[in-house]
Amino acid sequence: MANLASEFLGIRSPNPFWLASAPPTDKEYNVRRAFEAGWGGVVWKTLGLDGAPVVNVSGPRYGAIYGPDRRLIGLNNIELITDRPLDVNLREIKAVKRDYPDRALVVSLMVPCDEDSWKFILRQVEETGADGVELNFGCPHGMAERGMGSAVGQVPEYIEMVTRWVKQNSRMPCIVKLTPNITDIRRPAEAARRGGADAVSLINTINSITSVDLDLFAPEPTIDGKGTHGGYCGPAVKPIALNMVAEIARNPETRGLPISGIGGVSTWRDAAEFMALGASNVQVCTAVMTYGFKIVEEMISGLSDYLDAKGLESPAQIVGRAVPNVTDWQYLNLNYTTKAVIDQDSCIKCGRCHIACEDTSHQAIAIGPDRTFVVKDEDCVACNLCVDVCPVEGCITMKELPEGSVDPRTGKVVGPYGNWTTHPNNPMAAEPAE
C-alpha cells in the first residue's frame, strides 16, 4: 500500500491534504478536530497586526451557487482575516503544534506593507513552533481596500519586496499565496521567486458576485440592502486554478518552484489532478465547509488506491507528471483527426447531440428513422460538443482516424504530426527543415 507521507519545503505531514487558511482553521477547536479526522496539515487562518482585531459583518458572509438538489458548487465569502486577538491565536497555535508534532502547521499572515510590521509578526509566529508562514497576498475583499491582501498580490514589485523582508527576517519556510485576480499568474509567481519565496500557493478566491436579489436589486450576500464583491471558491473554480498551477509549473522562470495547489479541491481525484500539474500538496476549504472534516478519509483511501493501481509508492511520484503534456496551442498536432461515434445500443434518443450540433455547431448529426442519431463524418469537425452534452456516459466517443486514411470532411489523407508553426496557412511559419 502506498505511503501518503508528504514533505513540502521540509515540512512533514502524514498526507498531502492540508486545510487552507480559512474559517475551518480559525481556532484551536476546529484545528484539533481536523487533525483528529486525519488531515495532514493546516494553514492557520490569517493573522493580522496586534491591537484592535478586525471586525466582520454580522449579516451573511457567504453566498452560494447550486447545482441540482442544492449541491453546492460555488461559494463566495466576504469574511475578513481572523477577528480574534493575536495573542489568543498564537497561544492556540503553540498548543496545537505541541500536541500534533507530526502534522504540518503553517501560519497565514497579512500585515501592512512596512518591514517593521512583518518583523514583529514573524518573531511572534516563530515562538509558537509553527512550521512555516504563508503570505496572504490574495484576499480580494475588505483587506484589499486597506492596501493588503490582493492589493499586494496584484503588484509584483510589492510581492517581491514583502517576500524579501520575510526571508530576511525569518528562518521559517515562506509560501506566497497568489491571487487569481490578475491577467497573467506567472508574473506574481516570478516576483515571489525573486523575493526568495520557498513556494507559492494558489489560487486564492476570485472576485465575484454570486447572484442578485431581483426583489431588492442588490447583490448577494446582501447586508442591509447592499452587497460587495466577495471571493469565489469551491468546485466551480477548479478549472481556473488547474490552469494557473500548470502555467507556473511549466513557466521557465518559475519551473521547480514548489506549489501548494488550492481551488475547488473536493476529492482525491481533484488532489491528484493538481499534483499531476505540479502541485506538491493541496489545500482544501469549501469541501470541508460543505461536508465536514470526514471527507479526508475518502481522499486518503482514494489517492492510496490510485497509487497502488498505478504501481506507485508515493504521491511525490505523480507530482508534475502531466506538466510536459501542457503545451501551447501552436504545438498541438493539427493532423490528429477524430470523428464522433454514437453507440446506438446505449443511446436513449434524447436528441441533445443533434440539436446542439444542428443549432450551434456543424450540422453533423442526422436524425434517422425511429429517432436514430447518426454522425455525418463528412461534416464532423470532432469538436466534442455532442460528447459533452450527451447525458449517457460513454455513449458518444471520439474515434481516431489512422494516419494514411482519408478524412471524409476534407477529402485529405491524415498525415503525420504537424503543428501550426509549420502549417502552410501560417504566415509566420518556420521554414520546414531540409
Added chain:
Amino acid sequence: MSSSQRRPGVVPGRLDPADYAAAFADCAPPLDPHRARVAADRCYFCHDAPCTAACPTGIDIPLFIRQIATGTPEAAARTILSANILGGTCARVCPTEVLCEGNCVRVAAGEAPVEIGLLQRFATDRAMAAPQPFTRAAATGRRIAVVGAGPAGLACAHRLAMLGHEVTIHEARPRPGGLNEYGLAAYKMVDDFAAREIDWLMGIGGITIEHGRVLGADLNLADLRDGFDAVFLGLGLGGTNALDCPGADLAEPATDFIARLRQADDLSEVPVGRRVVVIGGGMTAIDAAVQARLLGAEDVAIVYRRDRDAMPASEHEQDHATSAGVRIVECAAPKALARTDAGIAVAFAYTEAGPDGLVVTDETFTLTADQVFTAIGQTLLPPEGFETQRGRIAIGPAGRTSVPGVWAGGDCAQGGEELTVTAVAQGRDAALDIHASLQG
C-alpha cells in the same frame, strides 16, 4: 381489521368515521417546491421530445419543466394550459406510465422517468390559485352549442370562449364535469378538484351551462342546429355493457358504484359488500375494486377473462390495485350469477387463448360475493342521423361529423380512447375547426 369489516352483506360504515379521510387521501401527494426543483432538474430538455409526442394534447413538456426549474411555475402552467385547459385533472389521472412518462428517455436509460405528472400538478396547482390566465378575443357574435359538460365539451367551450364566441353547454346531469366529476377515482381527485377546476375554467366568461338537458329528450339536434352557429357533441358514453349470462341482473355497473361514491357527501354512508367481485380489466374495474377496498370491503377480486398482460389497465394500475389488497384473477369468464343464502354465487370458467381467439374451458370455479360489479365497457346510445364507426360517432380529423355544422369529440366520438386527455385534445381541436369554419 375492524369488526365492522367482517359484517355480512352490503352495509355502510365499515371503517371508523375518522379513517375515511386517510383511506381516500391523495394517492399521489403533491411535490413541495424543493422536490419539484429536484424532479425538474432531471429533465434532459430533449430535442423534439418523445414525452410531448406521446401527449395527446401535445403539451410542450420540456419547456414547462424548464420553467419550473427556473422558478417560474406560473409560466409553466401557461405552457400546459394553453395546450390543455384541464391540465390539472390530467396531471392527476393521466396514465402517464404509458404516455409522457412511459416515453421519457430516462426509462430507456434504465432509470425512473422524470415525474412529469407530478410536475404538471405542481405548476397547475399554482396557476389555479389565481384566476384562469386566458383572455377572450373580441366578441364574434357567434353562438355555439356544446352538448355535454365533460372534458371534451369543457375544453371545446373554453377554447371557443377564448376565440370570442358565446357558448351554451347543455348537460344532462346536475353537476358539470362528466367523468371528471362522476367517473374518476376519488383518491385521484381529492378536495372536490373537478368542481374547483370547472369554476376556475368558467372564469374566462362567455360560457353558460344549462343542466338537466338531455339530448333526445328535452333537447333535439334540429333545434340546436337552428338556434346556434355550430354544435359540438361531447356526450360521453351513456350506456354500459351488461353481462351475457344467466343472473346478469344481479350485477351492477361499476360506473354506478363509482358515481355514487364520488357524489356522496359522507363516504361512511356508502354501502359496500364484505366480499366484492369486479368483472372486467380496465381502469374502471381497478377504480371500483380499489375503492371498494378503501371503503372497508374485506375481500375484493377483479376477474378478467384474459391474462394480466392483456388487461387494458396498465401495469402501474394493476400494481396499485394489488398493493391495495385487491386480488386479480386472470383468464376467467363469468358463466352464471345466482343468489344463494351465502350471497351472490358467480360461476366462472377458465379461458385459454386459442388460435381463433379466447376459448372457454370446462374447468369452472365459483366466487361468492355480496356485491358484483361489471366493468366490461360502456356503449354509446348514438343520436340518430350520424354515421358511426365501431359504435362511436364517426369524425374527421378536426371532429367534423357526417352532419354539417356538427362536431363531436371525447368518448362518444371515434378515436376517443376513453381518456380525459384525448377528450380535451378533441374538444380543443374541434373548437379551432369550428372557429375556422365560422371565420370562413
